[in-house]
Amino acid sequence: MNRSVIFDSPFLLGFEQTRALVERAAKAAESYPPYNVEDRGDGRLRITLALAGFAPDQLEVTLEDRQLVIAGRRDGQPGKDEDAYLHRGIAARGFVRTFVLADGMIVDGALLQHGLLHIDLAQPEPERHVQRIPIRTAG
Structure with missing residues (x-):
């Protein structure tokens, strides 16, 4: 490394x-699934992933130790035979997409709408701390 x-x-x-x-x-x-990161002002961000064909119960969003993990699993569709497709341009595979978040960043929520998963993030303004260090003398 x-x-x-x-x-x-x-x-x-x-x-x-x-x-x-x-x-x-x-x-x-990794480039799948495609995503956007949007600056919404005031320390707010939105990550949008294109997840056509995924249902909410096939998706999982977790946050652990400043790492945001979005995972999707495809269980196959009952009654859909792979041989039935003449062309398959919509990916039908699972994925794991990770984002490393800065200290203090929080996840406000997630919304699946029209095949797009929106994850809203916020980074509140950190408090400024000034600490005066006393100087001791020897002896």
């Missing part, structure tokens, strides 16, 4: 976990 030069700076301390997140996100380069 290639090591990112930017995180090797001596001024960036404690960013090993961030490096791991960047490397994990780089591995998730």
